[in-house]
Structure formats: C-alpha cells, structure tokens
Amino acid sequence: MRYKVIKVGGALLEDEGRLELLCRKLAKIEPPFMIVHGGGIFAGQLAERLGIPCRMIDGRRVTDDEMLRVTVMAYAGWVNKILVARLQTLGVNACGLSGCDMNLVGAKQRVQEGVEWGHVGDVVHVNSTVLELLFQSGIVPVLSPITCDGQGGLLNSNADGIVSAVAKALSSRVEVELIYCFNKRGVLRDMEDENSVIPRLTPVMYDKLRQEGRIYAGMIPKLEYSFVAIHAGVQSVRLVHPDELDNPEAGTRITGEE
Ligand SMILES: Nc1ncnc2c1ncn2[C@@H]1O[C@H](COP(=O)(O)OP(=O)(O)O)[C@@H](O)[C@H]1O
C-alpha cells in the first residue's frame, strides 16, 4: 500500500469553484493520505488589505513580525479551516494541523548573509510516528506551512519544502507517493502550450530547462524539493493538475536517474 502525500498550491483554492473541484477530487482518494497546503495568494491579499508590503525572493516570502501574523492567520486559519470544512462535508475525516501541533514539523530560522529573511523556517524534523498514528486512526491530516522553532516561536515555511520533508520522513517506514498538485498539467516545456507536458524529468533536463528560462518562479523550489525527495528515497514523485489526480500516467514524473 502506498501512502499519498499531496501538496495543494494556493492557486487551486483561490475561488469557490476551484476549491469545490479540488475537494471532490481529494475526497475520491482512498486513505491513507494527507494534504499539505500552501496559500501564498491569500497571505498576499490579506497583507494588501492591511497595508503590509510583500517581498518574495526566489519563491520564498520574506517574513517580518507583521508578515508572520498575516501568514499564521491566512494559512493556519482561513485556508486550513476552509479545506477541512469542505473535506468533512464530503465524508473525509480531515484534521487541520500546523507544524506546531504535536510538534509535527520543527524548523530553524533561515540565516543567509545579506538577506533579512525574518521568521522563515527551514524544516529540521518531522514527527512521522505521530503522522502514522493519525493514519492508523483513519484520519486525513491537513497540514499548514506554519512551523515552530522549538523555543516557542512560530515560523513560516515553504509548503513545497514541508511536503518534501514529510514524504522523506514517512518513506523510511512506508511506501510513499509524493504528489505536487498545482494549476498546470505538469512541468511544461513551453509555457505557451498547455499540452507540452514533460512526462519524465531528470536532473540534467531540469538544469537545461532552467538555464533556458523555461522553468522559473515557484516552479524552481518545487522541482528542487522534488529532487531532494527522490534522492532521499521517496518511492514516487509526480506533478499533476487536480483534474488528473486519479490518472497515474498523467503529469510529470520526477526521476533521479538519467
Ligand atoms: N516549465 C513550467 N511548467 C509549468 N509551470 C511553470 C513552469 N515554469 C514556471 N511555472 C510556473 O510555476 C507555477 C507553479 O508554481 P507555484 O505558483 O509556486 O505553485 P503552487 O500553486 O503550488 O504554489 C505555475 O503556475 C507556473 O506559472
């Protein structure tokens, strides 16, 4: 049996119609599975309404004191609870969590010379024993990207990184399929052509496409974390659109070999 660990990107939750379609697809999946969600779009909208400026560097959000409050409200609050509520109405026993709950995901503050990242956290541990207990109880964990630093502080972690670390931690105990579910049909060779999905992506292909500028923005951390997961022993890593979640041949499969 393969445990599915599914990342859902913020763009899939943006309006009622997309949220409904996504949750219907997720509700068809046979447990055990879990969801890690993002929601950068919601944090951006909330910050704008509050007059707090946003700054992104290489797909990551610079998170000062005020932005930390915004991200906690957006991710651990609105996005997490709306997903859980919708899944519950569809018969999924979803349980909303952040990395702080049961010390599920711990992180350490990102330190980089010349960049004031603020409360951005890189994952340092995942409590896979607790996740397994939840799976065994028939619960579907829905995890937000808010983590804790072990000293009472909250951190904002990239959701693509959290899901990669969670998949890696679980994969030493059970077989894991890591799925990045997002708003394209896979990694595209040509962003102008929705049908140019690359079925199998190797590290060499990635380097070349990145140099050519065909892979950019949020796709860069997503693919880097995908390769981290596959090299760490995660049994399967795929990127797909929610419409094709149930088709094992759809999307882009990540491979560590050439
Ligand atoms: N080669 C590519 N194929 C598909 N999407 C790409 C590619 N290069 C860049 N992107 C962009 O990356 C986005 C997905 O990354 P991101 O917005 O971070 O996803 P998420 O919704 O999971 O947070 C796509 O919507 C697209 O705009």
Ligand SMILES: CC(=O)N[C@@H](CCC(=O)OP(=O)(O)O)C(=O)O
């Ligand atoms: C540190 C950092 O960048 N955290 C992300 C967490 C949310 C996220 O990853 O959301 P998407 O998956 O929708 O992009 C952020 O605040 O944007």
